[in-house]
Amino acid sequence: MKALLVGTILGLLAMGASAQTTGTAPDTSAFGLRLGGMFALPECARETNGSLALLKKLHEANREMMKKNGDADALRGEDERFAEQIKGDSPEQYTAIERSSPCFEWPHMITDYVNANTPVVTAEIKIELPINQSPAILSGLDVYGQVVDGTLESIWFFTGGLKSQDQVFAALEKKYGKPTRFKENTKQNTFGALFMSHYAEWRFTNLTVVFWGATDSIDSGSVQIDTKKGAGYRSALLKKSQNGPKL
Numbered sequence: 001m002k003a004l005l006v007g008t009i010l011g012l013l014a015m016g017a018s019a020q021t022t023g024t025a026p027d028t029s030a031f032g033l034r035l036g037g038m039f040a041l042p043e044c045a046r047e048t049n050g051s052l053a054l055l056k057k058l059h060e061a062n063r064e065m066m067k068k069n070g071d072a073d074a075l076r077g078e079d080e081r082f083a084e085q086i087k088g089d090s091p092e093q094y095t096a097i098e099r100s101s102p103c104f105e106w107p108h109m110i111t112d113y114v115n116a117n118t119p120v121v122t123a124e125i126k127i128e129l130p131i132n133q134s135p136a137i138l139s140g141l142d143v144y145g146q147v148v149d150g151t152l153e154s155i156w157f158f159t160g161g162l163k164s165q166d167q168v169f170a171a172l173e174k175k176y177g178k179p180t181r182f183k184e185n186t187k188q189n190t191f192g193a194l195f196m197s198h199y200a201e202w203r204f205t206n207l208t209v210v211f212w213g214a215t216d217s218i219d220s221g222s223v224q225i226d227t228k229k230g231a232g233y234r235s236a237l238l239k240k241s242q243n244g245p246k247l
Contacts, residue, residue: 026176026204028227030155031127031143032102035207036227039145039152043117044103044128058141061131069163074219099130099141107144120147146230153230159221165198165213168221172211176202187214197221 028035059082066075104125106114126142138157146154159168173179179200187197198213208231210224226234 026202026207028207030225031129033127033145033152033155035152035155035225035230037152038150039120039125039147041102041104041127044099044105046116058131071163099128101130102133103128104145105142119150121150122148146233148229148233151229153233154224154226156222156224159213159223161217161219161221162195162197162214163219165221168223169198169200169211169213172200172202172209172223176204176209187218 028037033039033041059078062078063075066078104120104127107124107126123146125145125147127145129138129141129143131141138159143155143157145152145156159165180203181199181201183199184196185199186194188194195214195218198211200211202209206228208224208226208228210226211221212223213221215222
């Protein structure tokens with residue numbers, strides 16, 4: 001997930017080439033959608049069975065990417081994961097569906113309680129991308145979004161972690177300019193080794209971008225993009241959860 005990240009993330013976010021100055025109003029596009037605009041993606045088809053061929057296709061794409069990055073450990077892990085997935089299973093048991101264009105899904109188990117093609121008013125959604133439109137920095141084929149009152153106000157997605165953080169940061173800086181805040185966080189992996197993870201914020205009048213080079217794992221980072229309304233909504237949710245009933 002590390003090769004050609006600068007060009008990839010710029011294309012992914014539909015960002016222009018010129019840098020923005022912190023405090024001004026930058027482009028609010030992400031994944032071909034405009035943050036702050038009406039959310040109009042169709043719901044993904046609710047198919048119960050997927051394709052073993054698609055699973056193999058994803059596996060080969062992951063292997064090719066890891067080979068290019070020279071990541072032998074990740075390559076072995078991918079092979080082991082794939083072997084475990086298909087062991088004793090039949091194609092009918094897979095749920096991966098090949099998409100021809102972006103669409104959204106209701107995450108978690110909420111699909112069981114929402115009728116198909118219900119308009120999204122205020123909800124967290126998962127955006128599924130076609131294989132040929134999925135950038136290498138993503139883990140899988142999806143990103144996440146928060147819709148508030150019918151408009152898309154937040155987008156977040158995962159990156160390749162520690163090995164890709166310099167490239168991802170360079171791409172974000174090229175678009176948004178120098179960050180409002182930047183620091184290095186000292187983190188520790190499960191083996192006790194210490195490493196430095198980037199943390200950066202870009203704050204504008206209409207948009208906030210936050211980048212974590214690595215989160216809970218050295219192999220996973222994240223980018224969060226919020227409009228002012230989206231940030232306020234998430235803050236209210238957090239406050240509500242903190243003030244909820246105590247056990």
